[in-house]
Amino acid sequence: MSSSAFKPEQARLPPALPLSSPPLTKFKIGICQLAVTPDKERNIQHAREAIEEAAQKGAQLVFLPEIWNSPYSNDGFPVYAEDIDAGHDASPSTAMLSEVSSRLKITVVGGSIPERCGDKLYNTCCVFGTDGKLKAKHRKIHLFDIDIPGKITFMESKTLTAGETPTIVDTDVGRIGVGICYDIRFQELAMIYASRGAHLLCYPGAFNMTTGPLHWELLQRARAVDNQLYVATCSPARDTGAGYVAWGHSTLVGPFGEVLATTEHDEDIIIAEIDYSILEQRRANLPLAMQRRGDLYQLVDIRRVSAH
Numbered sequence: 001m002s003s004s005a006f007k008p009e010q011a012r013l014p015p016a017l018p019l020s021s022p023p024l025t026k027f028k029i030g031i032c033q034l035a036v037t038p039d040k041e042r043n044i045q046h047a048r049e050a051i052e053e054a055a056q057k058g059a060q061l062v063f064l065p066e067i068w069n070s071p072y073s074n075d076g077f078p079v080y081a082e083d084i085d086a087g088h089d090a091s092p093s094t095a096m097l098s099e100v101s102s103r104l105k106i107t108v109v110g111g112s113i114p115e116r117c118g119d120k121l122y123n124t125c126c127v128f129g130t131d132g133k134l135k136a137k138h139r140k141i142h143l144f145d146i147d148i149p150g151k152i153t154f155m156e157s158k159t160l161t162a163g164e165t166p167t168i169v170d171t172d173v174g175r176i177g178v179g180i181c182y183d184i185r186f187q188e189l190a191m192i193y194a195s196r197g198a199h200l201l202c203y204p205g206a207f208n209m210t211t212g213p214l215h216w217e218l219l220q221r222a223r224a225v226d227n228q229l230y231v232a233t234c235s236p237a238r239d240t241g242a243g244y245v246a247w248g249h250s251t252l253v254g255p256f257g258e259v260l261a262t263t264e265h266d267e268d269i270i271i272a273e274i275d276y277s278i279l280e281q282r283r284a285n286l287p288l289a290m291q292r293r294g295d296l297y298q299l300v301d302i303r304r305v306s307a308h
């Protein structure tokens, strides 16, 4: 039997960066699992109060859920969408995030809101620095189009357009890679963030009652342990009367795959400590980056290659 030489294609990952020294080694994250209602003004005021409470409890990084200013629905997205690039008057939700982050001198990973840009809508996460400036904007790259008959069918692509770029941002609380909900299922995104030196991945997300129990924690722990970094998720609180019922269970996972803090499905503010010195320790314990055989494996998706 002749063995045909296996020629891995060039891995698509950028070259790995060494872990940069974060401005802070230890700090508290505040994860606000918020109840979301159809009243946008109330949602904004409620989020403002939660951020204030988290900061008052010592959080230097405050994190909000996916779609916290609007019900999660294809009918709601166009109605609640805001033009983030058009300034504070056109986007009361991000105006609030900017005001509160500068007043409290905290970093805010602002969950996500429906964004309008021209004739397109996106599911967008804004990151604000301690000066209240918008530091990064991540548009959900992988749209949530799933069909599990009798359980859950949702097609975000009915109304939303997918983002085109991974988002990694340097903040006062370290280098953060951002993904939104369904983005967490694509490990390549997390690998790219890790290879660019991310300390923490933040995924605002609203998993559902079918996939949540099986996949939510599993995916977070997998992203964290494979990439040896922190992973934080923030869900809306569960509302059983809503069209889309969120799983809840916002969580912080450490670089050993350990759940450091979590909650059930009701409203809650998790305050937990992140210690980046543990990243070095875990990477010394298990030197995966050194042991990786990038010469043997490729990241090209064979299903896609053969479809062309």
Ligand SMILES: O=C([O-])CC(=O)C(=O)O
Pocket: 143, 144, 180, 181, 182, 183, 185, 205, 206, 207, 208, 211, 212
């Ligand atoms: O809402 C989303 O984007 C993701 C979700 O529930 C899932 O992947 O099961």
